[in-house]
Amino acid sequence: MQHPETHLALHHARAADLHAQAEAHRLATAARPDRDLRIRLGWTLVELGLRLATPRSTALAH
Template structure:
């Protein structure tokens, strides 16, 4: 049987690891300020591509 202190030590180690990963991710995102523009441009190109690839279904009914 394991002691509660063992679980607590593992929890603290995992929490420290997650905090370090979050900080590394935050620093990596801060190093790329043009990411937002690239992301918006990329999604705009995807939207345009989908509009071009989708056949028109609206018929002129007069």
């Protein structure tokens, strides 16, 4: 059986840890470049690569 003071101390330590993790996540998210732009650029490069890798239908006919 835990004493109320021990339980309260553990609660405060856990709460401080969660606040620190939330702040670290917030700072990491704010420092990250715009994800939407990166995603659009990535899919554009994938589409370009697929177009370059796929033979043209006119080349198949000759």
